[in-house]
Amino acid sequence: MMSQNAPAIGIHEMMRFAPPSDAAVPLHAVFAEDLAAWRATLPDTAQHWLTATGFAAQAGQVALVPGADGALAMAVVGMGGPQDRARLRFVLGGAVARLPALTFSLATDLPPDLREAEVLGWLLAAYRFTRFRPVTPQEIARLVAPEGIDAPRLEVMARAEALIRDLINTPASHLGPEELEGAALAVAEPFGAQLRVIRGEDLLTQNFPLIHAVGRAATRAPRLLDMTWGATGPQITLVGKGVCFDTGGLNLKPGASMGLMKKDMGGAAHVLGLAQMIMALNWPVRLRVLIPAVENAVAGNAMRPGDILIARNGLSVEVNNTDAEGRLVLADALSLADEAAPDLLVCMATLTGAARVALGGDLAPFFTDDVGLAAALMQAGGQMHDPVWQMPFHAPYEALIEPGIADLDNAPAGGMGGAITAALFLRRFVAQTPRFVHFDVYGWQASAAAARPKGGLGQGVRALLAAIPDVLDADKQG
Incomplete structure (x- = not known):
């Protein structure tokens, strides 16, 4: 059953395209290098207005040009020059907040390499977190879908992004393991997907000891969410870290580090968003989504530093830091996924601060041994305005995750290479799956x-x- 406290994850009306309308205001997206030629095509009054308002087609600059009757005749958005476009993304989307809450139609034929990304940026810019402070769609500028784009696909991507953002933004008081289960059910039901849930002490009887160990101290029971969809085609399994709040456990986080821990279920949010897109686009695949949903809390029965746990796949793990709990819950989920040897196994988690030190918050690192998948992801990241970067499963660091009294150490001493050692730890639970990728977002x-x-x-x-489709198509051709 979906909890009454589960986040509202329905379609954001403002993140859809507006229906075609004769009343839509023309919107011109003007590149700085084309400004002079474009201005020359305008009536003298419009040229004078742009000069008077200082419009220079700088990236994100907006000009609202009135007609002879004083009403808005057109809007103009500056797209900047080539250097701006090399370092900025979603320039058109960045202008949405500066436009009046009217309906606009794009009057510029954007280059093919920018068209869908910039229009998607408009939809993404319309997002508002409305759970606790409602915003009406009428307060946000709308765009009619331009010709030559795949509007339904862009709306699918925008809805998935809204889902991810809503789930991450929802505080732990309203999104615990039960509510995350409800959110997964809300994603599954419209597509006829099946959701199986293992809760509480049943995690022990069904051999998910690490998920149970991390979540047992919380008042809200830990659980494993197992969603399946599709009957034929390649099998894709998505595993997402669902730590709904992370206190650090007995290795308690300081307050400054705990402030954002509502987002520690971000991996779960990501795989639910990706799954929603796959199902909405009706991919011919067998999809599975595994989410260990827990809270890392403090109580008398909390796991302790120095404890040794036996994972689902039989490996022993020394817990040298209870705040390195994400890799523990993922280990059991990855072991279950690996038992079926899917064609592609994707793991997504808000896992390490080390990844942020290495690449910052804007660039998502990923780890894979599959050369074709890595190349496809790097290319797709640029095309989709979704930057990613490959990091290595550096084999010489394997010794760092071996404590001596157990097979694995969940928190190697020293702190160097933390994102890599965490990825290597996870890879130990993927033995049969030929294609595995881990994202530390x-x-x-x-x-x-x-x-x-x-x-x-x-x-x-x-x-x-x-x-993913390019990689799976390459498999067929191979």
Whole structure:
């Protein structure tokens, strides 16, 4: 049953295209290098207005040009020059907040390599977290779908991003393991997907000891969510970290580090968003989504530093830091996924601060041994305005995750190479699956940017959406 406290994850009406309308205001997207030639095509009054308002087609600059009757005749958005476009993304989306809440139609034929990405940016810019402060769609500028784009696909991507952002933005008081289960059910039901849930002490009887160990101290029972969809085609399994709040356990986080821990279920949000896109686009695949949903809490029965746990696949793990709990719950889920040896296994998690030190919050690192998948992801990340970067499963660091009294150490001493050692730890639980990729995402926009308001953020999911079909097609051709 879906809890009454589960987040509202329905379609954001403002993140859809507006229906065609004769009343839509023309919107011109003007590149700085084309400004002079474009201005020359305008009536003298419009040229004078642009001169008087200082419009220079700078990236994100907006001009509202009135007609002879004083009503808005057209809007103009500056797209900047080539250097701007090399370092900025979603320039058009960044202008949405500066436009009046009217319906616009794009009067510029954008280059093919920018067209869908910039229009998607408009949809993403319309996102608002409305759970606790409602916003009506009428307060946001709308866009009629331009010709030559796959509008339904873009809306699917926008809805998935809204889902990811909503889930991450929802505080732990309203999103615990039970509510995350409800959110997964809400994603599954419209597509006829099946959701099986293993809760509480049943995790022990069904051999998920690490998930149970991490979540047992919380008042809200831990669980494993197992969603399946599709009967034929390649099998894709998505595993997402669902730590709904992370206190650090007995290795308690300081307050400053605990402030954003509502987002520690960001991996779960990401795989639910990706799954929703796959099902909405009706891919011919067998899809499975596994989410260990827990809280890492403090109580008398909490796991302790120095404890040794036996994972689902039989490996022993020394718990040298209870705040390195994400890799523990993922280990059991990855072991279950690996038992079926899917064609592709994707793991997504807000896992390490080390990944942020290495690449910052905007660039999502991924780890894979599959050369073709890595190349496809790097290419797709650029095309989809969803930047990702490959990091190595560096084999010499394997010794760092071997404590001596157990097979594995969940928190190697020294702290160096933390994102890599965490990825190597996870890979130990994937023995039979030939194609595995792990994403260590941040899932958060620290300050507002174009089409990315401050708060929860999807990373890597659009790159995966674009890359996976190419990789699976290559398998068929091979």
